[in-house]
Amino acid sequence: MPEQWGTTPQAAEREDDSYLYFAEGLRSFTQKQVAPVMTRIAEAVLAEAPPTSLDDVKRRLDPLPIVASRNRLMRSTQEMKWVGINETYRKREAELLAALDAADRAGPGSVRYDPNFDYPAYFRESRFHLQPGGYWTDPLAGFFYHYGTKVFFTGRNNDDDLQRELVALIPTPADGEVRRVLDLGCSAGQSATALKERFPQAEVWGIDISAPMVRYAHYRAITMGLEVHFAQMKAEELEFPDASMDIVWAFILFHEVPVEIGQQIVREAYRVLRPGGVFALADFPNRPPEQAATVAGYVRDFDTNHNGERFGSAFVYSDFVGAMRRAGFSSVNPDAAPGNWIPVRVCVK
Numbered sequence: 204m205p206e207q208w209g210t211t212p213q214a215a216e217r218e219d220d221s222y223l224y225f226a227e228g229l230r231s232f233t234q235k236q237v238a239p240v241m242t243r244i245a246e247a248v249l250a251e252a253p254p255t256s257l258d259d260v261k262r263r264l265d266p267l268p269i270v271a272s273r274n275r276l277m278r279s280t281q282e283m284k285w286v287g288i289n290e291t292y293r294k295r296e297a298e299l300l301a302a303l304d305a306a307d308r309a310g311p312g313s314v315r316y317d318p319n320f321d322y323p324a325y326f327r328e329s330r331f332h333l334q335p336g337g338y339w340t341d342p343l344a345g346f347f348y349h350y351g352t353k354v355f356f357t358g359r360n361n362d363d364d365l366q367r368e369l370v371a372l373i374p375t376p377a378d379g380e381v382r383r384v385l386d387l388g389c390s391a392g393q394s395a396t397a398l399k400e401r402f403p404q405a406e407v408w409g410i411d412i413s414a415p416m417v418r419y420a421h422y423r424a425i426t427m428g429l430e431v432h433f434a435q436m437k438a439e440e441l442e443f444p445d446a447s448m449d450i451v452w453a454f455i456l457f458h459e460v461p462v463e464i465g466q467q468i469v470r471e472a473y474r475v476l477r478p479g480g481v482f483a484l485a486d487f488p489n490r491p492p493e494q495a496a497t498v499a500g501y502v503r504d505f506d507t508n509h510n511g512e513r514f515g516s517a518f519v520y521s522d523f524v525g526a527m528r529r530a531g532f533s534s535v536n537p538d539a540a541p542g543n544w545i546p547v548r549v550c551v552k
């Protein structure tokens with residue numbers, strides 16, 4: 204029998220799991236064993252003369268064998284993962300599509316999407332994390348993405364663990380009222396279901412620009428018996444009234460949109476929150492642009508150019524805290540969970 208990883212749909216065959224487990228293990232080895240050695244050597248090389256620019260860093264680091272090996276391993280484990288996931292779920296394609304169709308009409312919760320949705324160019328032209336077809340062209344994209352995150356997070360997210368841990372860090376509004384909660388860029392819906400588990404009395408919404416994602420998220424929430432509402436929507440054009448939400452949450456959305464769209468999303472989060480409402484998000488750390496010419500800047504640039512994170516660097520070097528303040532948030536904490544593996548920002552309206 205194939206393994207059952209939390210709510211991740213099973214692979215078609217056990218040998219498909221083995222292949223994917225190998226890709227995951229190789230990725231873990233790369234991160235834990237290869238990357239620290241690479242960083243040590245790369246920092247020693249850059250210490251010989253202060254780098255003048257990111258291009259200068261690339262010119263000096265690209266030829267180093269340990270750097271090239273680490274880069275190849277990071278890229279190839281991503282590519283292997285998508286080959287394996289595509290192969291295994293294709294074998295179950297008819298069954299999985301039928302499950303999505305049935306879930307469209309079932310509860311608890313609901314899903315809404317538009318077969319004629321006009322996807323913006325910045326999204327259409329992106330192939331995040333090298334996922335074949337991107338987030339939206341393949342009706343099975345949500346299934347793919349979910350298994351993909353299991354491999355990407357190297358076993359740390361086999362049962363929504365990451366989302367549950369992050370959602371636990373969201374402070375509630377000072378008056379304790381949590382009636383409506385919104386998850387922006389919900390993908391497979393793992394944060395949205397974690398939000399429903401944490402706030403069972405609240406009406407929880409997950410929105411995503413991708414139809415296959417909201418369909419899969421709804422299907423998955425049903426399998427968990429959780430009443431969550433999903434809708435296809437742009438986070439920068441929310442279809443919710445002013446002051447209708449108590450909490451808005453976003454996990455790793457902002458680095459996947461152009462900076463100006465991210466600023467629009469922050470303004471929309473402000474608009475839909477009621478006074479005293481909380482906007483919390485977890486995403487890449489922001490850094491001053493001068494830090495691009497470092498080993499960390501080199502690694503960020505690799506991710507941007509070789510892992511389909513085309514807006515990642517622009518987000519990192521942007522003034523995101525300024526954007527939150529300019530949107531009107533009175534209290535902005537850019538590091539509400541010090542020491543956490545990913546910074547959690549919290550703002551209050």
Ligand SMILES: C[S@@+](CC[C@H](N)C(=O)[O-])C[C@H]1O[C@@H](n2cnc3c(N)ncnc32)[C@H](O)[C@@H]1O
Nearest residue numbers: 338388389390393394411412413437438454455
């Ligand atoms: C990395 S995933 C987010 C993971 C998810 N938040 C979680 O808790 O696991 C990014 C998601 O953002 C969605 N997205 C990208 N641009 C968007 C936009 N402008 N509005 C809404 N969703 C968007 C993508 O379709 C994708 O599903």
